[in-house]
Amino acid sequence: MRRHRPRPRPWSNLTEEEYAALLPFVRNTGAGRPVVDLRGKLDAIFRIATTDIPWSRVSTDHGPTSTIHRLFRRWAHAGVWSRLLRESARRRAARAIRRMQSWIAAVFRRCHRLLGLAAVILARRLRIHRALPGPSWYFPDPDLSETLVAVLRDASRHPGDARWEEIAGLAVRLLRNTTRRRPIPRCLVPVG
Known part of the structure; x- marks a missing residue:
């Protein structure tokens, strides 16, 4: 039986429900200073990831792009994006997380160079092929x-x-x- 995959939705600011669903994944992720304007940074990361614009060319109202990219990388190495991708694939995941699966896949696709083959293996095993940085047949199974x-x-x-x-x-x-x-x-x- 084929699993239902939510349709990708265009980027918009996070709703209260989506932000509340993301909070347990991004709060207290390890070393570093506490994140100021966490919701704004999440909005910026999802906005950047759902477009094909390079990080250096995006201007945001939530701080310098280099700071947002540093936070994105720090969360990638801490496993935040991997945990979110796994959670979005679960049948009993929160509705807000399932609704954001295309955004989470886009962010995960952006961090595949940081995570290497482990990212490809995770995306393939979860069968979320839009989390791969290209067609699935180009990557090892x-x-x-x-x-x-x-x-x-x-x-x-x-x-x-x-x-x-x-x-x-x-x-x-x-x-x-x-x-x-x-x-x-x-x-x-x-x-x-």
């Missing part, structure tokens, strides 16, 4: 890799069996083909 490794392990237990040798050859070819991807064409990179 951890479940496919694990399955193929298990098949190769089983094939190694049956030396000399022609069927297993053929299966192992197919698995090796598939692994080779999936690990050699060309760069993502700019026209396929999602915006907002």
Whole structure:
């Protein structure tokens, strides 16, 4: 059965309900000074993430863009965006969080360079493909890799069996083909 995915909605300022739902995730996230105008900073991060404008070109009323970007990076390293993405994928998540899933995915997509392969694995396992920085077929599928490794392990237990040798050859070819991807064409990179 296909799960219902909320439609992406255009950016607007956070409502009281959305801000209250986000507060437990962003409050007390570790080192650093307390955030002044937390709601404004969240609004700015979501506004920037849902557009294709670079951080350096955005002007906000909530402080310098460099400060907002620093906060965004700090939260990425603290796991805030990963926890929010996981929460938005839960069936029993707060309605406000589910409604913001496209925004959370856009923010998560912006921090994939900070988080590396772990971000790709999380987005793929949650099946939130719009959280990936490009089409899903351009990124490794951890479940496919694990399955193929298990098949190769089983094939190694049956030396000399022609069927297993053929299966192992197919698995090796598939692994080779999936690990050699060309760069993502700019026209396929999602915006907002």
